Amino acid sequence: MTMIQALNVGATAMVARYKGADRQEKANEILRQALLLTFLIGMFFSVIGFIAAPWLISFMGAEEGQVMQGAIDYLRIQMIGMPGLALTATITACLRGVGNSRTAMIYNAMANLINVFFNYMLIYGNFGAPKLEVAGASLATIIGQYCAMVMAFVAVMNGRQYITLRLRDGFKPNLEEISMIANIGLPAAVEQVVMRIGLIIYSKTVASLGTLAYAVHQVCLNIQALSFMNGQAFSVSATSLMGQSLGKKRHDMAQAYTMHTRRLGMCVSIILGVIFFFFGGQIVGLYSGGDTSLVEMGSVIMMFVAVVQPFQSSQLILAGSLRGAGDTKVTAIITFITVLLVRPGLAILFINYFHMGLEGAWYALVTDQILRSLLVLLRYNSGAWKKHTM
Numbered sequence: 001m002t003m004i005q006a007l008n009v010g011a012t013a014m015v016a017r018y019k020g021a022d023r024q025e026k027a028n029e030i031l032r033q034a035l036l037l038t039f040l041i042g043m044f045f046s047v048i049g050f051i052a053a054p055w056l057i058s059f060m061g062a063e064e065g066q067v068m069q070g071a072i073d074y075l076r077i078q079m080i081g082m083p084g085l086a087l088t089a090t091i092t093a094c095l096r097g098v099g100n101s102r103t104a105m106i107y108n109a110m111a112n113l114i115n116v117f118f119n120y121m122l123i124y125g126n127f128g129a130p131k132l133e134v135a136g137a138s139l140a141t142i143i144g145q146y147c148a149m150v151m152a153f154v155a156v157m158n159g160r161q162y163i164t165l166r167l168r169d170g171f172k173p174n175l176e177e178i179s180m181i182a183n184i185g186l187p188a189a190v191e192q193v194v195m196r197i198g199l200i201i202y203s204k205t206v207a208s209l210g211t212l213a214y215a216v217h218q219v220c221l222n223i224q225a226l227s228f229m230n231g232q233a234f235s236v237s238a239t240s241l242m243g244q245s246l247g248k249k250r251h252d253m254a255q256a257y258t259m260h261t262r263r264l265g266m267c268v269s270i271i272l273g274v275i276f277f278f279f280g281g282q283i284v285g286l287y288s289g290g291d292t293s294l295v296e297m298g299s300v301i302m303m304f305v306a307v308v309q310p311f312q313s314s315q316l317i318l319a320g321s322l323r324g325a326g327d328t329k330v331t332a333i334i335t336f337i338t339v340l341l342v343r344p345g346l347a348i349l350f351i352n353y354f355h356m357g358l359e360g361a362w363y364a365l366v367t368d369q370i371l372r373s374l375l376v377l378l379r380y381n382s383g384a385w386k387k388h389t390m
Contacts, residue, residue, distance in 0.1 A: 003045075003189050004038050004086045008093035010185030013243050013326050014177075015097030019162060020247020031094045031156065031163050032170075033177045035087060042086030049079040070134040077135060081142030084149040091152040098162040099240050107151035115144030184326045191332035198339035205347045206361045213358040216294055219287045220301040220362075224312075227272050227305070231313040234265040235320030242324030251386050258321040258380070262314060269313035277306035297358065304362040308369045315373040318380045325385035334375045343368035 011034035018027035049056070057071040092104040118140035125131030132139060156165040206217050238261045245254035276283070280302025281295050288294045319331050343364050350360025379385075 004041055004089060006189030006192055007037060007041070007181060007185035008034065008090055009188040009239075009323050009328065010034075010181035010183070010326075011090060012093045012097040012239055013184050013324050014180060015094045015163060016099075016240050016243020016324055017247040017326075019098045020244035020250075023247075024162065024164075027094075027098065027163050028165070028169070029174065029177055030181065031091070031165055033174050034090045034094060034181060035165075036171045036173060037178055037181065038086040038090045039083060042083040046079045046082040049082065050076050053079065073135045074138040077138035077142060081145045084142065084146040088145065088149045088152045091156055094163050095155070095161065096236055096240055097243060099244065100161065101236060103155050103161070104152070107148050107155065110151060111144040111148035114147050115140050118143050184323070184328050187328040187332040188323065191328070191335045194332065194336045195339045198335075198341075198344055201340075201344040202347050202361070202364070205344060205351055206358070209351065209358055209361075212293060212297070216284075216297045216301060217358060217361065219284055219294070219298055220305055222287070223276070223283060223302070224305045224308070227269075227276075227309060227312070228316070230268045230272065230309075231265055231316030234261050234313070235316045237261050238317050238320035239324035242321045246325055246386075246388075254321075254325070258318070261321075262317045265313040265317045266310055269309040273306040273309035275306075276302050276309070280306065301358060301362055304359075304366055308366050311366075311369045311373040315369070315376045318373075318376045322376070322380060322385055326388040327379070327385040330379050330384075331376065334372060334379070338368045338372040338375070342371060 011030055014030045015027045018024070018030065053072045053075045054068075057068060057075060088107075092108075095101065095104050119137055121127050121129045122132045122136030122140050123134075124136075130136075153165065155161060156163055157167075207214050209217075238258055241257035241261065242254050245251070245257060281299030284298030284302060285295045288298070322328070322331055346364035346367055347361045350356040350363055354360060356363065
């Protein structure tokens, strides 16, 4: 899904540009080309994942037996759902490009409710359904995903949205449009791959500190991940508004929207930072199960989570603006430097050579976030994004 999500960055940026330029048919063409592209990629990885499921599960450390077979069944069912998930994600990305995130919120919320209902029915065999256990959980997930796909297609085919999908227009490949989507999306894909490799190295370094430290680390990372929603939400707005403003050839409007979005995100991040700083121990306590040593260590780490909030919010929102302008290559380079080199490199240095323990790992994380925020800000302030054209 990383590849599909990254290509959808290109679709969002292009649709936003055409919306701003009031070129509705071109926006519709981007929707069709993006759906064709993601369907083919989704089908490819679906088949590969289905065939390679036993090897993938074994690679992740599962041993032969019931656990292994259950994991294989789960993954193979998920692979069947991948094309539907890919198509839904593409429609969502295009709707965001025209500034409509409400519709996607509705059909994704409905899909989650459907997922919960079928989980109850298929895992435990309720309402006369077979008791499928792990396979039932996976099947419930893809039922929800395909329901979301149907609702997403209905949304763009009913003629009420700015972007409209008409089957009679066909899905003939347009290499020019596909190339434009890929030119924006592929650097974003590289960025995501690089980020995941860096996070794996970082995580394995922290795991060497022992069970307690790693447990505290994971709890605080989960809390930090929840705080991402602030930056990511405003980042979606920044991407759409930047693209639409550039479509109107209004650089001044693009800058104004970016700064207003950044200020709003900053306000929320400061509030979150204050809460995490003063009440971090109580928040970690919700995960601890009464383990006082985990709470004590976690309350210290939550101070790092608090400090990082404004920088995290700023870089996510500004990176979203740069993506809306189609300036994705530099953000990929910045991610390479900070997440793949700086964070794991400093973590290894602080933990293995300076023996700073878990705090050393979080000093590395904070350094990464501050440096990434500074580099993204410098790129935005350079104005190079103004030169990107469709």
